[in-house]
Amino acid sequence: MSGLFSTTAASTAASNTIGDLKQDKELGNPPEDSITALSFNPNPTDPKDFLAVASWDKKVRIYEILSDGSGQPKCQMVCDGPVFSCDFAKSGDKVIAGGADKQGNYIDLTTGQKTQFAQHDMPIKSVRYFEANGVPMAATGSWDKTVKYWDFRAQAPIGQLTVQERVYSMDVRDNLLVIGTADRYISVVNLREPTKLYKTVQSPLKWQTRVVSCFTDSQGFAIGSIEGRCAIQYVEDKDASLNFSFKCHRDPPQNNxxxxxxxxxxxxxxxxxxxxxxxxxxxxxxxxxxxxxxLKGYPNVGGSIVATTFNKTGNIFAYATSYDWSKGYQGNSATYPTKVTLHPVLPDECKPRPNPKKR
Structure with missing residues (x-):
């Protein structure tokens, strides 16, 4: 089933699968170094959209997205090292972040105040906000091979999980926490029992895990690798027949x-x-x-896309362009673009197609 989604095969499909970037708008005042993460304010009661952008320039910038699709800087948090991850609180009034300084910090958007809430022995690669019994919490995943859980009111972690290898990516949805580490391990945690591993598997993809992302219904997760493949995985063994992987982000073959x-x-x-x-x-x-x-494929935007996110209603898709070090030091240059772009999502772009097998 590996070829079902192949973009090389899909390129011969009807032109309506080619998306349009003409309405996309670039944010002003972008970061000064490579971008690492994006997060939109998820609070459904807030009529405004705010976007957090983390960067190697040691800052998390928060932009207010205006009705015309442009953005303006609202505030920023300055950290002691490059920032590798950020995430909005469900309430929309805090942004948490972690990075090379081995610290987890948050900024209170109402006061602009920065507070440290987490500490690891090595850099923090991923931070995720979640709630346990209505209490705001954070999970931090580090290259020290631990995931720690934090109550913002406490000085020490309220729980800790040791995983097989350095944490490369994490995601949370409802009670599902998925952790992708070095050596292709994928750990699944039920946040009702956060200090236990529900299950650990090796990625079905043969190369290094770059990202894990939970389904919206928390029944499973997607994995992306460095080798232009994506895997769809369900949590429960009873759904294993639905698992599959596919090729993507590959050029058409030339001379084998x-x-x-x-x-x-x-x-x-x-x-x-x-x-x-x-x-x-x-x-x-x-x-x-x-x-x-x-559903849709889009033209090249002129540089590696390093981070993406949808806003809470799904009518804005934000993507960050900057150097991702995939070609090593020699691939970088002072002229490489570093920017955040907002794509207005049209109704047909992300809407599921009728499944002919279910008719």
């Missing part, structure tokens, strides 16, 4: 050589449950996992 690119980020649409992949090839695509179908 195929250029493959890292899948840098995967984001699920909050309403439709469809998802995006974005990669080192500078493209993003929208997919329907249930129909096993590519």
């Amino acid at each position: 050589v195929t250029n493959v690119y890292a899948v840098n980020d995967i984001s699920f649409h909050p309403q439709h449950g469809t998802f995006s992949t974005a990669g080192s090839d500078g493209t993003f695509h929208f997919w329907d996992k249930d129909a096993k179908h590519r």
